[in-house]
Amino acid sequence: MPRYDAVVVGGGHNGLVAALTLALHGARVALVEARDQLGGLSSDGLSLGVRYPRVAYALGLFPEGLARFLGVNLGAYTVLAEPSWVVVDASSGETIFRWWTSFDALMQEFVERGLPQSEARAFVSLLDSWRRCSGEVIFSVRPPSLEEASEVLSRCGGEQLGSVFRKRFEKGLGQLLPRDLWGLVTYPGYESEPGAASLLHIWNGGVWRQIPGGWAPLLLDLEEKARRSGVDIFKGLGPAGIMVKGERVKGVRIGKRVFEADRVIYSGSIVALPEALGDSKDVLGSEVLREIDRISRTSLVADRLNIFTSCKPEPFYRAGGRPSLVEVWGRGYWFEAAYPTLHPEGRDSLSRRHVVALTGLFGGADPYEILNAAGVSCVDRVESIDKHVLAMEFLNSSGNPNHVPLNDGRILDRRPFEGWSDYTTPVEGLYHGSASSHPGGQVSGVPGHNAAVRLLVDAGVKPRSPLAKI
């Protein structure tokens, strides 16, 4: 095996972005993925003749600027419905809210839902400033503290933006919206977190694109770009072990294969890092190991079902044209439904089946009520992506969609742990760059990009990425 400048362990979308970013700077890179498919949680399944997004089902946070730097056109693989998503009431079937892609239309929607014009304008322009100013915070390879970030945002987008970022949601961002609409911009249980925890989920201004053709075409594009830039890709070999000697990384081992390198980016869930370090895991320190153990024992925070049907689904909300994402708010539960096969690109003419992706918190709701609220009948098969699947197939033993929660203060300079936020670890040459890292989860590519930039800076290479905030 040749000696590499860097090895990236984990071929989720962040690992791919990290490897490609390094290769675009001329580094000799290997990418090793345990599964025989790249993409991690953003990869496809194939069942009953239907290809479908298996875990993640929507794309919103991948910045256009990053896609441009990597040479991919996201618009070629995604579709945007108008409105991009809608919220419906489970019992009445009535529409509670439509999230339009244009800020003018969105403002009008708030007015129709009873917000005074001036407040609707203030809220929407706040989202606009956040979208405009967030790059300074999210691309930082030395993430700021909450206070520092809110100062940066105040300078860029005004005092109100800085203040709602820093203050608890219920005292800041939440004050700008009626309580029954809080669910539009935050998750249940996040009310006492800083507004930052909610805003970090919506630096796209709340607009989500769908991927009816699945993730494979986009991933293949990224994979081909990586290979052409010189990345050696190894997949399907099982979990790799990270080799450490005297608190310095030495490379990666899979069975008898050894990939020597002085720098390694670990791009799996941080919760699985001790396993990847094997006998060397104690270098992480007992406090971090205890913390990781605590996180890995938390339960799955999203219920996820893929429902295969032999009749066409009938979502509550039909705008004509492309189906929007439908978020259903019920008593004691909520979920989002995506209907990839209702898009022409998602329909395989050989398969008579449809798939509906449901993600949310089902609580104790009657399964028939959930199916009914999603407009689903003639069920052929139900696939549950539970904690076991996430742990065994995707090496994500916490089962958390973001690998590590975005609450409990685990954001910015405290993600995943204090002292680790700059993508480094206590092991010299070992970096982390995944949903566990700043700025957090979702399919954004930013943690992978930032970890690569951090590694380059340490190696004395001036990053060419125009997004890098060093």
Ligand SMILES: Cc1cc2nc3c(=O)[nH]c(=O)nc-3n(C[C@H](O)[C@H](O)[C@H](O)COP(=O)(O)OP(=O)(O)OC[C@H]3O[C@@H](n4cnc5c(N)ncnc54)[C@H](O)[C@@H]3O)c2cc1C
């Ligand atoms: C139920 C659910 C729904 C979601 N829906 C959405 C959505 O609609 N939109 C969105 O943007 N985000 C969504 N997310 C979040 C999003 O999927 C993740 O945040 C994102 O995919 C994480 O990407 P990643 O590359 O950091 O890690 P992952 O996708 O977890 O990939 C990590 C990869 O590393 C590999 N790996 C780990 N350890 C090793 C090792 N030792 N050796 C070799 N390989 C290793 C794993 O096999 C895996 O392939 C969802 C998540 C969940 C759980």
